[in-house]
Amino acid sequence: MLGQDQFSKSSSSYLCGMKLKNDLLLRAARGEQVERTPVWMMRQAGRILAEYRAVRAQAGSFIKLATNPELAAEVTLQPVDLLGVDAAIIFSDILVVPEAMGLPYEMEENRGPVFPNIVQTHRDIEKLRVADAQTDLAYVLDAIKIVKRDLNGRVPLIGFAGAPFTIFCYMTEGRGSKTFSVAKKALYTDPVFSHKLLQKITDSTIGYLKAQVVAGADLLQLFDSWAGVLSPQQYREFSLPYIKQICDSISEVPLTVFAKGAFFARHDIGALNCAVVGLDWNMDARESRVLIPNKTLQGNLDPCVLYADYAQIRTEVKNMTHAFGTQRYIANLGHGVYPDTNPDKVRCFIEAVKEFSAV
Amino acid sequence: MLGQDQFSKSSSSYLCGMKLKNDLLLRAARGEQVERTPVWMMRQAGRILAEYRAVRAQAGSFIKLATNPELAAEVTLQPVDLLGVDAAIIFSDILVVPEAMGLPYEMEENRGPVFPNIVQTHRDIEKLRVADAQTDLAYVLDAIKIVKRDLNGRVPLIGFAGAPFTIFCYMTEGRGSKTFSVAKKALYTDPVFSHKLLQKITDSTIGYLKAQVVAGADLLQLFDSWAGVLSPQQYREFSLPYIKQICDSISEVPLTVFAKGAFFARHDIGALNCAVVGLDWNMDARESRVLIPNKTLQGNLDPCVLYADYAQIRTEVKNMTHAFGTQRYIANLGHGVYPDTNPDKVRCFIEAVKEFSAV
Numbered sequence: 243m244l245g246q247d248q249f250s251k252s253s254s255s256y257l258c259g260m261k262l263k264n265d266l267l268l269r270a271a272r273g274e275q276v277e278r279t280p281v282w283m284m285r286q287a288g289r290i291l292a293e294y295r296a297v298r299a300q301a302g303s304f305i306k307l308a309t310n311p312e313l314a315a316e317v318t319l320q321p322v323d324l325l326g327v328d329a330a331i332i333f334s335d336i337l338v339v340p341e342a343m344g345l346p347y348e349m350e351e352n353r354g355p356v357f358p359n360i361v362q363t364h365r366d367i368e369k370l371r372v373a374d375a376q377t378d379l380a381y382v383l384d385a386i387k388i389v390k391r392d393l394n395g396r397v398p399l400i401g402f403a404g405a406p407f408t409i410f411c412y413m414t415e416g417r418g419s420k421t422f423s424v425a426k427k428a429l430y431t432d433p434v435f436s437h438k439l440l441q442k443i444t445d446s447t448i449g450y451l452k453a454q455v456v457a458g459a460d461l462l463q464l465f466d467s468w469a470g471v472l473s474p475q476q477y478r479e480f481s482l483p484y485i486k487q488i489c490d491s492i493s494e495v496p497l498t499v500f501a502k503g504a505f506f507a508r509h510d511i512g513a514l515n516c517a518v519v520g521l522d523w524n525m526d527a528r529e530s531r532v533l534i535p536n537k538t539l540q541g542n543l544d545p546c547v548l549y550a551d552y553a554q555i556r557t558e559v560k561n562m563t564h565a566f567g568t569q570r571y572i573a574n575l576g577h578g579v580y581p582d583t584n585p586d587k588v589r590c591f592i593e594a595v596k597e598f599s600a601v
Numbered sequence: 602m603l604g605q606d607q608f609s610k611s612s613s614s615y616l617c618g619m620k621l622k623n624d625l626l627l628r629a630a631r632g633e634q635v636e637r638t639p640v641w642m643m644r645q646a647g648r649i650l651a652e653y654r655a656v657r658a659q660a661g662s663f664i665k666l667a668t669n670p671e672l673a674a675e676v677t678l679q680p681v682d683l684l685g686v687d688a689a690i691i692f693s694d695i696l697v698v699p700e701a702m703g704l705p706y707e708m709e710e711n712r713g714p715v716f717p718n719i720v721q722t723h724r725d726i727e728k729l730r731v732a733d734a735q736t737d738l739a740y741v742l743d744a745i746k747i748v749k750r751d752l753n754g755r756v757p758l759i760g761f762a763g764a765p766f767t768i769f770c771y772m773t774e775g776r777g778s779k780t781f782s783v784a785k786k787a788l789y790t791d792p793v794f795s796h797k798l799l800q801k802i803t804d805s806t807i808g809y810l811k812a813q814v815v816a817g818a819d820l821l822q823l824f825d826s827w828a829g830v831l832s833p834q835q836y837r838e839f840s841l842p843y844i845k846q847i848c849d850s851i852s853e854v855p856l857t858v859f860a861k862g863a864f865f866a867r868h869d870i871g872a873l874n875c876a877v878v879g880l881d882w883n884m885d886a887r888e889s890r891v892l893i894p895n896k897t898l899q900g901n902l903d904p905c906v907l908y909a910d911y912a913q914i915r916t917e918v919k920n921m922t923h924a925f926g927t928q929r930y931i932a933n934l935g936h937g938v939y940p941d942t943n944p945d946k947v948r949c950f951i952e953a954v955k956e957f958s959a960v
Contacts, residue, residue, distance in 0.1 A: 420779065421904075421905075421936075421939070423904070423905055423908075423939050426903070426905040426908075427905055427908040429905075430905055430906060430908050430909040430913065431908055431909060431910070470883065472883075473882045473883065473903045473935075474883065474885055476903070503883070505864050505865070505883070506864070506883055506884075506885060523832045524829065524831075524832065524833065524862070524864070524865055525865075526833055526865060544785070544832045544835070545780075545782070546780075546782055546785040546786055546788075546789055547789060549782075549785075549786040549789050549790055550789040550790060551790070554789065576832075577780075580780070580782050
């Protein structure tokens with residue numbers, strides 16, 4: 243007879259009342275013993291797969307695909323079936339949050355996202371709303387429910403959002419940038435404005451992440467994609483406090499914080515109330531273990547390794563799994579997989595992790 | 602009576618037979634005592650100054666300006682007269698080296714440099730020549746000579762070149778990129794090709810830097826602008842060995858190595874045969890002192906600080922000079938000054954360094 247504690251959060255793989263057949267990701271995130279390292283890839287549901295490109299063409303545009311729950315669910319499931327990853331991650335975009343706050347974006351071919359309007363004044367902030375996930379982001383929640391039904395417990399599903407500072411970058415700069423100097427100018431010239439907007443993004447993000455858990459997400463990841471443009475001092479003032487609020491608000495499922503480029507903040511991020519810390523490929527595995535004790539680490543193969551031949555990919559994966567060790571570790575790339583990567587090389591990476599990490 | 606040793610390299614401010622009136626930069630670089638911290642700015646000769654924009658308009662294009670010795674000299678001198686910096690840096694571009702090797706580039710408005718042809722095969726490398734600075738880069742050397750004459754010993758003149766890996770990035774990728782995945786693909790798929798091209802760039806660069814010294818450069822800086830796209834392991838294999846060759850070849854004047862984003866390589870760079878290590882604004886001053894003992898450090902104010910008000914700029918400069926200390930330190934930004942910076946804010950930065958660093 244199963245005791246109640248078998249259904250409790252700490253030991254549970256019975257989320258949403260359904261036992262996961264493969265719960266390696268969740269056990270590794272919680273610091274429990276695993277028989278091998280779980281592996282998945284950022285941007286695994288994407289352009290590397292011909293099957294994705296077919297659905298994307300059918301949808302007509304990236305945004306039409308992301309806002310169609312049936313199609314978004316379909317591409318979310320593809321890498322589970324085709325690549326053998328240990329987790330699905332919902333197909334979506336971090337910019338759905340500003341859109342839900344009242345700031346729509348467009349996706350320009352070969353240029354990335356563009357916001358026709360940007361946030362420049364206190365009045366602009368006041369015109370934005372705190373996103374109501376149930377109404378403004380229902381299409382993502384619906385996609386999560388479809389994925390959970392169709393996964394049928396095979397692997398866990400990861401939900402995600404952008405970290406507030408990264409969302410702030412897009413809302414104030416209006417587009418991608420190497421320096422995000424417009425966004426950073428706001429931090430230096432008007433910290434009151436900046437904190438006010440960051441708080442509104444944070445409030446929207448917490449509600450959205452909680453709604454993803456209710457819809458079925460088994461683990462959540464925060465992407466602070468532009469963390470690396472900030473000085474250590476600015477990061478402590480304008481990014482970490484908002485990530486901390488999110489970490490302290492989410493107790494339902496494990497949370498991963500991935501702050502690309504914020505090598506200087508590893509110790510501080512490791513002290514947050516999160517389960518997993520993501521690393522990019524600039525960050526040394528052993529040094530990161532010292533800076534971030536008692537957390538699970540995720541990462542961090544250079545995506546360009548997947549351009550190499552099969553033998554070299556295996557060697558690099560072997561070195562990586564050896565450096566991180568088999569426990570408290572989730573294998574991944576150090577950034578999203580590049581669109582022109584050969585899916586067979588991706589499969590080689592995934593199989594090599596499974597082979598070399600078996601206890 | 603002056604002894605010969607007063608003209609020797611180690612104590613000399615008599616380079617090219619002319620005593621420098623302000624040799625703070627050179628003394629700081631050599632680790633000699635200074636009465637205050639020298640200060641200059643990357644991209645100080647550039648679009649921040651209306652006087653630069655006027656000469657640029659007269660020249661007709663960036664490349665026409667850079668290849669016209671009289672005009673290049675004129676814009677090199679402007680920040681010495683207008684901003685009060687403690688050094689001039691020759692107005693040029695790191696991409697003059699690939700051009701001198703036989704791979705011309707164009708400068709597209711709002712897009713940056715573009716190479717119509719890229720290097721993809723061993724045959725492409727063989728078609729390139731090792732640059733002969735005296736013929737292929739005479740226009741830069743002529744500009745240096747004019748600047749030296751017109752400076753008349755007021756401040757030292759800095760010469761520069763791109764580090765071989767950064768030049769390799771442009772020669773193989775053909776343009777700027779956030780990831781330089783094409784360039785990095787070459788490293789992983791064809792290391793023999795990569796090392797062969799890197800060596801040819803290195804040979805060209807050594808000759809070019811030595812020619813700059815003969816023409817009058819008092820200090821040299823190597824810019825490894827794209828260091829941050831590499832993993833620590835790739836950096837050790839494909840960038841550091843070539844920087845080391847250059848450091849070991851230049852004994853005439855002090856050399857600065859600035860590897861943006863290579864926080865992970867600070868210890869290794871500090872062990873090279875260079876006088877100064879440049880830091881970007883992600884790199885903490887005190888931590889960098891520990892990682893790089895016994896070298897002069899240069900940097901590292903976030904260029905976006907210059908968007909703040911005067912009081913805040915002064916506070917940030919005060920914190921920076923306090924963190925680095927007054928000796929073995931050259932004040933600078935952590936990257937090039939942004940083109941839309943108010944020159945009065947730049948002057949505030951420069952004056953604040955002079956005020957707060959006075960011993």
